[in-house]
Amino acid sequence: MKKKILIVAGCIVIIFLSTSAHGAEETSYMSANFLGLNAFINSEATNSNTPVTEYSIEANPGFAVGAAVGYDFFGYLRMEGEIAYQNNALAKARTAGGNIVLHEDIDSLALLLNFYCDFTNNSLWTPYLSAGLGPALVNVDDNTGYLGDSHDSVFAYQVGAGLGYAFDKELTLEFKYRYFATTNPEFNNIEMEYATHNVYAGMRYSF
Numbered sequence: 001m002k003k004k005i006l007i008v009a010g011c012i013v014i015i016f017l018s019t020s021a022h023g024a025e026e027t028s029y030m031s032a033n034f035l036g037l038n039a040f041i042n043s044e045a046t047n048s049n050t051p052v053t054e055y056s057i058e059a060n061p062g063f064a065v066g067a068a069v070g071y072d073f074f075g076y077l078r079m080e081g082e083i084a085y086q087n088n089a090l091a092k093a094r095t096a097g098g099n100i101v102l103h104e105d106i107d108s109l110a111l112l113l114n115f116y117c118d119f120t121n122n123s124l125w126t127p128y129l130s131a132g133l134g135p136a137l138v139n140v141d142d143n144t145g146y147l148g149d150s151h152d153s154v155f156a157y158q159v160g161a162g163l164g165y166a167f168d169k170e171l172t173l174e175f176k177y178r179y180f181a182t183t184n185p186e187f188n189n190i191e192m193e194y195a196t197h198n199v200y201a202g203m204r205y206s207f
Helices: 003-018
Strands: 027-041 045-046 054-059 062-073 075-093 099-101 107-120 125-141 151-168 171-182 191-193 192-207
Touching: 027 075, 027 171, 054 191, 062 192, 075 192, 107 151, 107 171, 125 171, 151 192
Parallel strands: none
Antiparallel strands: 027 062, 027 192, 045 054, 045 191, 054 075, 062 075, 075 099, 075 107, 107 125, 125 151, 151 171, 171 192
16 A cells, blocks of 8 residues: 555656656646546455454445646646545345345545646647545444444545547546555454555636
C-alpha cells in the first residue's frame, strides 16, 4: 500500500517537472463527472476474530460522480479540489468454507486534491494525465451482519488519464479513466482492500 501511495506522489511530481511556463492565459474552471461507472476490484479481507480469517469480497459494478473547482496554470498544468462519490452493491465473500452472500452497499465519499498535465496541441482534442490524493470516508451498509453497518476514515489516492474536446474556449467535453484506491478500511474487525476502476464522461467550464 505504501508503495502505491509513493507511486501516486511520484506521478504528481512528474506532472510538475514536465511543465514550464510559456505565458499562456491562466483561468479558473468548474467541472462535473456526471456519467461515471466503476468496477470494484475483488478485495482481500482478513478477520482475526473468526476461525476463517481470510476472505475475498466481491461487489457488482456501480456508479461514480464528482464535481471540482480548479485553476489552469499556463494552459497545460491544472490543480483542483474535487468531491467524489461512488457506490457498489456488495455481492458475496468467498471463503475456504464456501461463499457468504452479502447485501446492501459499499460506498465512499472523498475530498481530493488533483493535478493534471494537459498535452496541448493544434487540434480540438487534448489528452491529459492526472493524479490526486486526499481523505475519504468509506461506508458499508450490510444487512447480513457480516460487515455490518459501519464506516471508516481512510487515505485515498487516484491516477488516471483522459481526453478533452473543446467546443470553445469555455466549454470542454471530457472522457476520463481513473484507478481509485484507499488505505485499508476496517469494519467490525474485518480489514479489507478498497479499489475501483472508474470511467467518466463530464464537462468542464472555464471562466
